[in-house]
Amino acid sequence: GAVVSQHPSWVICKSGTSVKIECRSLDFQATTMFWYRQFPKQSLMLMATSNEGSKATYEQGVEKDKFLINHASLTLSTLTVTSAHPEDSSFYICSASFPGDYNEQFFGPGTRLTVL
Amino acid sequence: SQQGEEDPQALSIQEGENATMNCSYKTSINNLQWYRQNSGRGLVHLILIRSNEREKHSGRLRVTLDTSKKSSSLLITASRAADTASYFCATARNQAGTALIFGKGTTLSVSS
Numbered sequence A: 001g002a003v004v005s006q007h008p009s010w011v012i013c014k015s016g017t018s019v020k021i022e023c024r025s026l027d028f029q030a031t032t033m034f035w036y037r038q039f040p041k042q043s044l045m046l047m048a049t050s051n052e053g054s055k056a057t058y059e060q061g062v063e064k065d066k067f068l069i070n071h072a073s074l075t076l077s078t079l080t081v082t083s084a085h086p087e088d089s090s091f092y093i094c095s096a097s098f099p100g101d102y103n104e105q106f107f108g109p110g111t112r113l114t115v116l
Numbered sequence B: 001s002q003q004g005e006e007d008p009q010a011l012s013i014q015e016g017e018n019a020t021m022n023c024s025y026k027t028s029i030n031n032l033q034w035y036r037q038n039s040g041r042g043l044v045h046l047i048l049i050r051s052n053e054r055e056k057h058s059g060r061l062r063v064t065l066d067t068s069k070k071s072s073s074l075l076i077t078a079s080r081a082a083d084t085a086s087y088f089c090a091t092a093r094n095q096a097g098t099a100l101i102f103g104k105g106t107t108l109s110v111s112s
Helices: none
Strands: A004-007 A010-013 A019-025 A032-038 A044-051 A067-073 A076-081 A090-097 A105-107 A111-115 B005-007 B010-014 B019-024 B031-037 B043-050 B055-058 B061-066 B071-076 B085-092 B106-111
Touching: A004 A090, A010 A019, A019 A032, A019 A090, A019 A111, A032 A067, A032 A076, A044 A067, A076 A090, A105 B043, B005 B085, B010 B019, B019 B106, B031 B061, B031 B071, B043 B055, B043 B061, B043 B071, B071 B085
Parallel strands: A010 A111, B010 B106
Antiparallel strands: A004 A019, A019 A076, A032 A044, A032 A090, A067 A076, A090 A105, A090 A111, B005 B019, B019 B071, B031 B043, B031 B085, B055 B061, B061 B071, B085 B106
16 A cells, blocks of 8 residues: 655644644655644644645644745655644644545554643 | 534543444545544555545455445444544545545543
């Protein structure tokens, strides 16, 4: 099956700093990638849809200036949490789908962000 | 935004028993998928059922889909302690490039 990686797997940072999380599709090209956030004991909440070469589409309530998404190539999307605060501490998961195939998505292993 | 609800929210059973989880959703879908997530870990894809299918099997898993009721169920037979995890249903709409929308999940605990 298709493999999606995320880096880093976990990160601890101080309040006010920015953190970049990478999502890569290792063996396929993904025109669309998705970013989810999961708080403890809760479900995954879609944050944004990232299309290669265009601006990301953010879900209602997600600040686009705080969560910067860049999808510069068909195999890489990045999520930058700017000026991080403790309430941004969460599990961030990306997924990628095959071009033209919206039936299956492949999920990365997630990134645990802790903001002190 | 979340598509639907799972019930129960939590389920505790003994090894060897069957576990049934239900999922309801709100909009028309192309397919419905079930995922497992161990505590603090990533998602594991279990099974995908398309909107024109009514039942699907994979090993000890049986999934049903009732599009008229906008509901699905996941049955795990002969449960094992290793099945302890959170289970989520996720729906995909009839549109290319749209994200999966997840339900709230069921936390399953299987004791030996």
